[in-house]
Amino acid sequence: MSAEDSGGRRWPGPVLEERCRRVLGRVGMDDEDARLVAESLVLADLRGVHSHGLLRLPVYVERIQRGVLDPRAKVRIVRETPAAAVLDAANGHGIPAGVKAMDVCIAKARRCGVGVAAVRRSNHFGIGWYFVRRAVQQGMVGVACSNADALVAPWGARKAYLGTNPLAVGIPAGEEPPVAVDMATSAGAHGRIVLARERGETIPPGWALDENGRPTTDPEAALAGTLLPFGGAKGSAIGLVIDLLCGPLAGALTGPHIAPLYSGMDRPQGLGHLFLAIDVGAFADPREFARQVDESIRAVRALPPAEGFERVQLPGEPEWRKEERRRNEGVVLPPGVVKALEDLERRLGLPAVDA
Amino acid sequence: MSAEDSGGRRWPGPVLEERCRRVLGRVGMDDEDARLVAESLVLADLRGVHSHGLLRLPVYVERIQRGVLDPRAKVRIVRETPAAAVLDAANGHGIPAGVKAMDVCIAKARRCGVGVAAVRRSNHFGIGWYFVRRAVQQGMVGVACSNADALVAPWGARKAYLGTNPLAVGIPAGEEPPVAVDMATSAGAHGRIVLARERGETIPPGWALDENGRPTTDPEAALAGTLLPFGGAKGSAIGLVIDLLCGPLAGALTGPHIAPLYSGMDRPQGLGHLFLAIDVGAFADPREFARQVDESIRAVRALPPAEGFERVQLPGEPEWRKEERRRNEGVVLPPGVVKALEDLERRLGLPAVDA
Numbered sequence: 001m002s003a004e005d006s007g008g009r010r011w012p013g014p015v016l017e018e019r020c021r022r023v024l025g026r027v028g029m030d031d032e033d034a035r036l037v038a039e040s041l042v043l044a045d046l047r048g049v050h051s052h053g054l055l056r057l058p059v060y061v062e063r064i065q066r067g068v069l070d071p072r073a074k075v076r077i078v079r080e081t082p083a084a085a086v087l088d089a090a091n092g093h094g095i096p097a098g099v100k101a102m103d104v105c106i107a108k109a110r111r112c113g114v115g116v117a118a119v120r121r122s123n124h125f126g127i128g129w130y131f132v133r134r135a136v137q138q139g140m141v142g143v144a145c146s147n148a149d150a151l152v153a154p155w156g157a158r159k160a161y162l163g164t165n166p167l168a169v170g171i172p173a174g175e176e177p178p179v180a181v182d183m184a185t186s187a188g189a190h191g192r193i194v195l196a197r198e199r200g201e202t203i204p205p206g207w208a209l210d211e212n213g214r215p216t217t218d219p220e221a222a223l224a225g226t227l228l229p230f231g232g233a234k235g236s237a238i239g240l241v242i243d244l245l246c247g248p249l250a251g252a253l254t255g256p257h258i259a260p261l262y263s264g265m266d267r268p269q270g271l272g273h274l275f276l277a278i279d280v281g282a283f284a285d286p287r288e289f290a291r292q293v294d295e296s297i298r299a300v301r302a303l304p305p306a307e308g309f310e311r312v313q314l315p316g317e318p319e320w321r322k323e324e325r326r327r328n329e330g331v332v333l334p335p336g337v338v339k340a341l342e343d344l345e346r347r348l349g350l351p352a353v354d355a
Numbered sequence: 356m357s358a359e360d361s362g363g364r365r366w367p368g369p370v371l372e373e374r375c376r377r378v379l380g381r382v383g384m385d386d387e388d389a390r391l392v393a394e395s396l397v398l399a400d401l402r403g404v405h406s407h408g409l410l411r412l413p414v415y416v417e418r419i420q421r422g423v424l425d426p427r428a429k430v431r432i433v434r435e436t437p438a439a440a441v442l443d444a445a446n447g448h449g450i451p452a453g454v455k456a457m458d459v460c461i462a463k464a465r466r467c468g469v470g471v472a473a474v475r476r477s478n479h480f481g482i483g484w485y486f487v488r489r490a491v492q493q494g495m496v497g498v499a500c501s502n503a504d505a506l507v508a509p510w511g512a513r514k515a516y517l518g519t520n521p522l523a524v525g526i527p528a529g530e531e532p533p534v535a536v537d538m539a540t541s542a543g544a545h546g547r548i549v550l551a552r553e554r555g556e557t558i559p560p561g562w563a564l565d566e567n568g569r570p571t572t573d574p575e576a577a578l579a580g581t582l583l584p585f586g587g588a589k590g591s592a593i594g595l596v597i598d599l600l601c602g603p604l605a606g607a608l609t610g611p612h613i614a615p616l617y618s619g620m621d622r623p624q625g626l627g628h629l630f631l632a633i634d635v636g637a638f639a640d641p642r643e644f645a646r647q648v649d650e651s652i653r654a655v656r657a658l659p660p661a662e663g664f665e666r667v668q669l670p671g672e673p674e675w676r677k678e679e680r681r682r683n684e685g686v687v688l689p690p691g692v693v694k695a696l697e698d699l700e701r702r703l704g705l706p707a708v709d710a
Contacts, residue, residue, distance in 0.1 A: 079637070079638065081466075081467055081468035081634075081637045082437055082438065082466070082467040082468065083437065083438040083463075083467035083468045083469045083470075084467065084468025084469050084633070084634070084637040084638065085468075086638050086639075108438075111436075111437070112436055112437040112438035112439065112467055113436035113437065113438045113439025113440075113471065114438045114439050114469055114470075114471045115438075115469075116468065116469045116633060118638050141600065141604070153658070153661065154655050154658065154667060155667075156660055156661055156664040156666070156667045156668060157655070157658035157659065157660060157661055157664075157667045158658075158659050158660065158661040158662070159658050159659055161654070161655060161658055169592075169596050171596065171599050171600075179595065179596070179599065181592040181593070181596060183589045183592065185589075209661075213661060213662065230586045230587070230589045230590075231585045231586025231587070231589060231590050232585070232586070233670070234538045234540075234585045234586060234590070235585075235586050235589070235590070236670075237524075237536040237538065237670035238536070238593075240534065240651075240655070240669075240670060241524050241526065241534070241536060241670075243651070244526050244534065244648060244651060245496070245526075247647070247651070248639065248643075248644050248647035248648055248651070249496070249633070249635065249638050249639055249644065250638065250639075251638070251639055254647070254651055256654065278439070278471060278604070279436075279439075280604065282434070282436045282439045283434065283439065283441050283473050283604050283605065283606070284441075284603065284604055284605075284606055288603075289603050289604065292602070292603035292609070293599060293603055296595075296598070296599060296602070296603070296609055299516065299611065300509050300512070300516060300595070303508070303509065303512035303513075303514050303516055304512065304513050304514055305511055305512060305513065306508065306511055306512055306513040306564075306568060307513070307568065309511040309512075311511070312509060312510075312511045312512045313511060314595075315588070315591075315592035315595065315596075
């Protein structure tokens with residue numbers, strides 16, 4: 001049990017999923033869509049990515065109740081070629097739209113070697129790993145990215161323009177857990193800053209400027225100012241590429257025009273996503289590929305650690321370990337999250353869960 | 356004329372290309388392949404990316420003369436699906452192999468919406484922008500990446516394992532120059548460190564550790580130690596993804612097994628590349644897309660600059676400006692580069708160029 005799991009009740013993942021589904025069902029979401037959203041949020045909490053876990057449920061519910069997110073939207077393909085597709089999420093939730101889009105990529109990749117799908121008129125899509133995992137489970141390389149409302153200043157600017165534009169990549173392995181990249185292209189994830197404010201913690205230097213353009217470690221000041229891209233000009237360039245692929249290419253809005261998840265309650269978010277699946281079997285013998293990826297993973301893990309590191313870990317390895325453990329032991333949620341879930345249930349007239 | 360162009364002779368691009376072609380022709384390279392290599396190297400010098408310009412010609416020639424790079428290799432497709440292909444570079448130069456692979460991607464993208472091509476048994480491929488530009492000129496989004504010999508420590512390690520694994524992305528615009536990302540996934544480009552050593556300059560902090568694992572700004576110590584990834588864990592993850600896609604997926608070697616360009620003269624490099632082209636027309640109306648990309652470019656450029664910046668520039672904008680100017684005014688090469696070119700010509704019995 002890790003230090004952060006000490007104290008506080010441990011919730012079995014399936015119980016949390018069920019509670020999340022009931023809440024979403026009560027505000028009108030189709031059962032299958034609610035199942036997908038619940039699975040994604042709880043997967044985030046299982047992996048220790050609480051910023052994208054049940055923490056987000058209240059704002060999803062609020063957007064539905066205010067009529068700016070359609071819980072019964074039917075995502076559909078509006079444009080298609082043998083290896084590419086554009087989907088219209090019809091202002092539904094980003095998670096079921098993303099699942100549909102990734103499944104389109106997987107089907108196309110099986111026939112063509114690769115599949116790409118862009119999604120327009122969508123909303124916040126949770127953790128990218130949730131989609132990428134589907135490709136990995138089919139022996140494919142998966143990529144998922146999304147644009148988002150303006151929170152990050154491009155390199156050299158002092159004003160937010162880009163979203164935190166997440167990028168996820170999954171590479172299947174053999175006996176080892178898959179390589180799982182899932183990152184915001186901001187220096188810090190917006191959700192982690194929200195959570196730091198929630199917990200009364202500071203944020204690391206280099207993450208943000210305050211509203212006067214000065215560096216800050218205060219999450220409140222950061223949320224009033226602008227986040228910074230990761231990796232300077234390079235990370236900024238990657239964030240811009242994501243905005244253009246998920247915006248103009250998908251037929252969705254760009255950063256400065258996207259409604260913010262929390263403060264833009266007067267209109268749909270209007271953001272876009274891009275998904276890609278590459279069928280390993282179109283390029284290599286899948287068993288030989290898996291063997292070589294395992295070999296790479298083990299070689300990286302065996303490297304001598306730098307000062308300040310106990311050991312070298314692969315992308316997604318800490319999250320994988322947490323998920324394995326928490327699937328057995330249950331998840332300890334941040335206190336504010338449990339209370340918000342209970343408040344929601346009470347307000348929606350759902351029976352209390354013994355707590 | 357920029358400060359760095361002051362002093363020193365200005366060479367017209369076409370003259371440099373011709374000299375480069377003659378050198379490569381003299382050591383046995385096919386004329387068309389030599390033309391492509393010369394075009395890429397001089398394009399790099401035109402764009403101010405001298406680390407990937409004619410600076411590299413001597414080592415290419417040396418590898419050919421030592422028999423570890425085949426100047427007459429014929430790249431061929433060894434595996435193919437409707438939207439994907441694997442090419443065997445047959446130990447030829449990476450630049451003609453990459454051009455062939457990107458052209459396969461473009462042709463596949465025209466039919467299928469997207470095309471991906473992996474290249475195995477290849478060598479150093481110069482600047483990624485050279486390939487990506489071909490896709491952009493066809494109204495497509497282009498991506499190019501390559502793995503390379505171990506120079507960069509993965510996040511948390513103190514020993515080099517990853518190459519500087521470059522990533523290039525091009526997005527076509529309308530009236531504006533295209534968005535042109537072309538970056539090493541190390542904090543600094545290896546070539547810029549070689550050049551800094553050449554020029555007796557230091558390198559920025561954060562780029563490298565010395566052989567004892569301590570931070571250094573001495574290019575000599577950096578080249579004896581290890582480079583660091585850009586953007587910490589995030590950039591390291593991107594570098595690893597590139598190594599796995601260009602290595603096991605392409606059927607090429609991974610970082611620690613690739614022969615170093617300069618010091619691994621006893622064997623072929625054996626590295627791999629991955630290319631991707633996305634046909635904008637499969638997703639959106641290309642004119643509307645171009646208009647929106649222009650709009651985004653202008654909006655970013657109009658953002659208020661941060662402290663220490665004169666103005667906000669798009670990825671590739673400084674290089675574009677240099678290229679435009681130098682195509683008219685000519686290129687000033689770093690002094691060591693001109694001398695090395697003259698030495699090469701003399702040694703190969705080529706007539707001197709008035710200098």
